[in-house]
Amino acid sequence: MKLKERVLISVMAGLVMLTMIVVLEAETSLTAPSRTRTPAHARVHYAFRQRHLQKTSNASREASLSAAASAQVGVVSDDSAPPPPPAPGALAGAGADSGREKRTGTPATPPDSFSDLAEAALKASNNSKVVRRRNHWNPCLGELLGLELRDNSTLWDKFHLSISRDELYAAEDPTVDRLLRHVATAPITHIALKEGGTQLKLLIEFADGGHALFKPMRFPREQQTLKNHFYFTDFERHNAEIAAFHLDRLLGFRRAVPIVGRVVNMTRELYAFAQGELLKTFFISPDGNLCFHGKCSYYCDTAHAICGNPDLLEGSFSVYLPGKEVAPRRVWRHPWRRSYHKRRKAQWEVDGDYCQLVQEVHPYTDGRRLLDMADMAVLDFLMGNMDRHHYETFKMFGNNSAPIHLDHGRGFGRAFHDELSILAPLRQCCVIRLSTLASLLRYHSGPAPLSAALRSSLSADPLSPVLWEPHLHALDRRLGLVLREVRHCLRKARDPSRVIVEDFH
Amino acid sequence: MKLKERVLISVMAGLVMLTMIVVLEAETSLTAPSRTRTPAHARVHYAFRQRHLQKTSNASREASLSAAASAQVGVVSDDSAPPPPPAPGALAGAGADSGREKRTGTPATPPDSFSDLAEAALKASNNSKVVRRRNHWNPCLGELLGLELRDNSTLWDKFHLSISRDELYAAEDPTVDRLLRHVATAPITHIALKEGGTQLKLLIEFADGGHALFKPMRFPREQQTLKNHFYFTDFERHNAEIAAFHLDRLLGFRRAVPIVGRVVNMTRELYAFAQGELLKTFFISPDGNLCFHGKCSYYCDTAHAICGNPDLLEGSFSVYLPGKEVAPRRVWRHPWRRSYHKRRKAQWEVDGDYCQLVQEVHPYTDGRRLLDMADMAVLDFLMGNMDRHHYETFKMFGNNSAPIHLDHGRGFGRAFHDELSILAPLRQCCVIRLSTLASLLRYHSGPAPLSAALRSSLSADPLSPVLWEPHLHALDRRLGLVLREVRHCLRKARDPSRVIVEDFH
Numbered sequence A, B: 001m002k003l004k005e006r007v008l009i010s011v012m013a014g015l016v017m018l019t020m021i022v023v024l025e026a027e028t029s030l031t032a033p034s035r036t037r038t039p040a041h042a043r044v045h046y047a048f049r050q051r052h053l054q055k056t057s058n059a060s061r062e063a064s065l066s067a068a069a070s071a072q073v074g075v076v077s078d079d080s081a082p083p084p085p086p087a088p089g090a091l092a093g094a095g096a097d098s099g100r101e102k103r104t105g106t107p108a109t110p111p112d113s114f115s116d117l118a119e120a121a122l123k124a125s126n127n128s129k130v131v132r133r134r135n136h137w138n139p140c141l142g143e144l145l146g147l148e149l150r151d152n153s154t155l156w157d158k159f160h161l162s163i164s165r166d167e168l169y170a171a172e173d174p175t176v177d178r179l180l181r182h183v184a185t186a187p188i189t190h191i192a193l194k195e196g197g198t199q200l201k202l203l204i205e206f207a208d209g210g211h212a213l214f215k216p217m218r219f220p221r222e223q224q225t226l227k228n229h230f231y232f233t234d235f236e237r238h239n240a241e242i243a244a245f246h247l248d249r250l251l252g253f254r255r256a257v258p259i260v261g262r263v264v265n266m267t268r269e270l271y272a273f274a275q276g277e278l279l280k281t282f283f284i285s286p287d288g289n290l291c292f293h294g295k296c297s298y299y300c301d302t303a304h305a306i307c308g309n310p311d312l313l314e315g316s317f318s319v320y321l322p323g324k325e326v327a328p329r330r331v332w333r334h335p336w337r338r339s340y341h342k343r344r345k346a347q348w349e350v351d352g353d354y355c356q357l358v359q360e361v362h363p364y365t366d367g368r369r370l371l372d373m374a375d376m377a378v379l380d381f382l383m384g385n386m387d388r389h390h391y392e393t394f395k396m397f398g399n400n401s402a403p404i405h406l407d408h409g410r411g412f413g414r415a416f417h418d419e420l421s422i423l424a425p426l427r428q429c430c431v432i433r434l435s436t437l438a439s440l441l442r443y444h445s446g447p448a449p450l451s452a453a454l455r456s457s458l459s460a461d462p463l464s465p466v467l468w469e470p471h472l473h474a475l476d477r478r479l480g481l482v483l484r485e486v487r488h489c490l491r492k493a494r495d496p497s498r499v500i501v502e503d504f505h
Helices: A003-026 A046-052 A061-072 A088-097 A115-127 A141-145 A155-162 A175-183 A238-250 A266-273 A354-359 A369-383 A420-429 A434-445 A450-458 A469-492 B003-026 B046-052 B061-072 B088-097 B115-127 B141-145 B155-162 B175-183 B238-250 B266-273 B354-359 B369-383 B420-429 B434-445 B450-458 B469-492
Strands: A030-032 A129-131 A188-193 A202-206 A211-216 A259-265 A290-292 A312-319 A329-333 A390-394 B030-032 B129-131 B188-193 B202-206 B211-216 B259-265 B290-292 B312-319 B329-333 B390-394
Touching: A115 A434, A115 A469, A141 A155, A155 A175, A175 A259, A175 A312, A188 A266, A211 A238, A238 A259, A238 A312, A238 A369, A238 A450, A259 A266, A266 A290, A266 A312, A354 A420, A369 A420, A369 A434, A369 A469, A420 A469, A434 A450, A434 A469, A450 A469, B115 B434, B115 B469, B141 B155, B155 B175, B175 B259, B175 B312, B188 B266, B211 B238, B238 B259, B238 B312, B238 B369, B238 B450, B259 B266, B266 B290, B266 B312, B354 B420, B369 B420, B369 B434, B369 B469, B420 B469, B434 B450, B434 B469, B450 B469
Parallel strands: none
Antiparallel strands: A030 A129, A188 A202, A202 A211, A211 A312, A259 A312, A329 A390, B030 B129, B188 B202, B202 B211, B211 B312, B259 B312, B329 B390
């Protein structure tokens, strides 16, 4: 082949890809997909279904983790059994063996344009049946509750009543940004310990009656997850919560609860409103800073106190969703959740056919939920979040509604390590939403890489810079790794049209 | 005064001081001192005596700390009472107010030769009645137990039986160094969790039947006490234990238990011998390191595990004293111990006349014990150890015996801060042993400052360099501060001969 021809082919391939991205972007019609179906050969695993995928209540969540894990995984059958004797030379290997993946850098070869994926996405888009989005049933809470928004409705009402089955807020709705600006400055009138979590959280009430969940800063931005800490002993990071909300929005999910950063004056805005058990935990540290530690199951003691400088404290403010009495939620155990035990693996870590089991169980048999798991895996992998044990949905939207992306305090912990096991739902089920793939391809090939987009988005937060730069760089590297997983799926799939799927979302 | 005269006087002062040091060094005869006496006006404070100075058993030591503190100090009368509302501007001040002292650097003025102290020490030495040291009753354990050393006695027996009333080992005895070299390499045959302490310790048994207490490394040398941590939440440092032993020896006390550093192979030397509850706490961390956390009241969980690299672990090995069945010990509550509570002060922190109370109570009424408290204060101040809550003595030596310097894991935590409150026994009682002062003056004026002497001494340890350089530099700075305290005492004393005291030690 002559040089001229080669150049011509390259240019054409590039044009095809660009065209495809533009088409996907502009597309308002969506398609009835040929979805992943329950394999004909599958048997129903009742025990599995009961143990793994049952809904659980929010309470006693953590307590049930180990017990359930011990029942399911045969790796170490009994808590009292000692670990297998480690061979001194094999220690590093033993770590890698336990689901850990080595750091993967950008390859030295020229950047991959993933034009094959772009073509496949285009094909998936063309194949699917065009359905006008306006025919898609996507009610919002206001409609279902019979409550209408008025011009003088509060920002809180506007946000709450506009939450729809498919997303927490619409792409073009300015309410969320307005609400976040409000939360960043609104007068605080009441605080209380948030019960039920493992690490310290405060329930904040504002003068206008709105509520937010406060997670305090513990460490500077550049402190990473301690190298010998597990995902379940990692400290929560307030800035990870903020960054995760922005990342979820940039990826087009809009399923993460809106979160904003704010510096509070601990004396006037926390101590002044603290009462009872919480009040008793305030003290002045040897360095002259105001500190408190609250009450919770992990890290709530004098040795792990939250301290101001001397009484100024950063934190994340997560906007409260509508009260559970108004819009009750369902809590689902995540099928790919980890063992939450330092010597055990979850079943999905040892069973290559795990996805088949999942696909036999409601609500993963049909509908959107398996695609949602893949989306969540992409979001979590990009930020390195291994702590996705449960998720929630609004009951009134039924089972075919979007999951809510909650609790990302353990994301953005290790900037130089890519935890490929987080991608298990994508890798094992080999399905991804067309819109998600398009979004990833756009960041990969477009003028603004994901890192730049997130940096820009986060610059609006009061705590900017929210993320340590290496975490931003990691996003672009990991995005390429997600695309490689999709390519791998396409190559091994008997029917590639089952890999890239467009559903009604 | 002319320049010539000034120079002459300076030279003479220097000569006087040098002579005095030489005299003290060479002196083998000791003096019957005019000791601090119970003030005639003193009343007997039974309640005080009972609460503060009673002997306590080793067990439930920590548990009793807060309770006793709450009973004694009226600063905050009830645990449930909230702290006083901190004023935002006054926070730093509030910290300083709670016994904290600001960093004190070496003054810009020319170095102080402390020739006045040297003169006072010389005078104290001349005033005292000369008694031949051989007439001084200083039995060793072997004598009291009726056990004689033989040529083939083990190093353990040689060390144990040579422990005398005045010191754990003699200055010229080579046994301790031999024993430490042995402990640094002797085969380990058994390990067990050491009960009763707050932080993780292992009881190590060697092939020859000897025992040591193992404290593992947690952090690199340069990590200091976390700024918002109290003395009672500070992590223990294995290297502080080692350095404290060397420092105690350099100061001529020889009351600290011999300690040596050693790198253990966790797999072959710990894991292989671990059993029961201890064994269950071993695991491989996400970074592929072998870890364990043991069981104890603080920092014994997965989040605070001790981890090797990948299974090599540094630790301090503290030589066991003779078993309590052979040589029982008495545990004394330290009169100047702190409150061990984040919002309370001990009585000595608020009562300027506290020493008078102490001097009314046995064994501080007469004998050596008050001088021992001053010595301990000097040792602790030099290394910044605020965690001196109890001390022990061998029962068979009676009450006029040397206290044992134990448990220095919380020394050497803050290299740039000098905690003057540690000197309270010296400051409030204004007594110091002549030999201690001479030792301090020698390091201050001699060719080798204390930092150099300790650096040199520690270079023999297998874990050399044991201390981060700033901790060594701090020693010289703090030594000057001790001498200033003594000068302050001499200046305000009605009878300076009661300040610098030579006793039978």
